[in-house]
Amino acid sequence: MSNLPLLELRGVGKSYGAHRVLSGFDLRVSPGEIVSLIGPSGSGKTTALRCMNFLERYDEGEVWIDGQLLGYSGTGRAAADCDSEARVDEVRHPVSMVFQQFNLWPHMTVRQNVMAPLVLGKKMAKDEARTLADLALGRVGLSAKADAYPARLSGGQQQRVGIARALAVKPRLMLLDEPTSALDPELVEEVLQVIRSLADDGMTMVMVTHEMSFAAQISSQVVFMEAGRIVETGAPEPLFNAPETERLQQFLKPWFNRSLTPRAQVIP
Template structure:
């Protein structure tokens, strides 16, 4: 992975490893996402899906491997005391501006209104004009069907409404890539469809997304590429019609049979 390679890919991960103590969770996982790709990562609980996604955004620092975001290679070396050195921290802050993250548990600020939650990143991180940010935030909230709730607080919303706000918050940063970590796993079944509808619309408009999900039928419909993780490694990957309708791996066959 050349440091000066052109930004053909919006995000690249090469041979990522991640250990927690003596437990190796990721054992050399690679991914390359071009613009407009929708890459879905599937696998059983404990296979390393969410850890991999968190490593892409450097919420977890990979033990080894290489990352490039928007053409910029990140130096993943750590300072002697185990913390990010200053140069890496500056890189992380710079490259995170290209990545939007949607979490399982929403991670909205409970003391802020819906509108304030969406405006926070562009105002504080990107230092954009507050009037323009508010205008765009309202447009995004309208888009996800939450404008009428803009002055409410997260505790006054349903789970599905919170997740739609979280998606609007991610979009407000104008990311090159949106990372979604099981965006419907914390929702009651009747609320899942409203969030999946928003994600489907983002896919149709060409947003680049990398998503961890247990919604197999949805993944088959919206993905351009699917990765099956098993015990921290990619066991099978390819177009959705191949993985879902003609799986080659015995582990993938068993996993899919347990999902339908």
């Protein structure tokens, strides 16, 4: 594993009008790392994730992707200081995103959904895009559904298409925003299984999740946020088994109470 970060955030902040939703956010993600963002609703997890590929314009600090500053060329952080869309696309080229609500086009087949970012976004020839789409669908176990429309798929299958679409562009870093939280409980595991297999293949990921056991098992680093700030961060074992802050202890309590697994055995 290289020590050069693939993604680095330094003092990143973001406001919506007078409402400061992200402050002083620092993160270093090396190739092959899996980072989980956890925290209560409204703590800024999605905002932080979206700033990592400039789907949200951060207005303080710096986001670096593979050694390049994302979104701005100078020191100004106003809307007028933003780089051109073409430049932003160039810098975030290694990054792709998986959304909570899948965001599939209902009028397109599964294959067309996976091809869309390649053909429309990356201007790839259709034959080549089709080959990559079919490879990605194979990777998530959905080759047989390539010609189906999303409405004919279960939620778990739809999210696996969402993951295939993010994979088809051959990213080096994937951002996942609560990829299983829109699913019925019995469909969660098939999606976690796909994410686990990507992790096994060495994919670098930053994931917002409420699946604490999964985060504990898969992450190299866990970041606990509240009110737009990082409260506690570290490796999963100490963070889950011996949280330092009262706030994290309080946040984890319902999960420990719900869990049937004895506390000492949570971390494999």
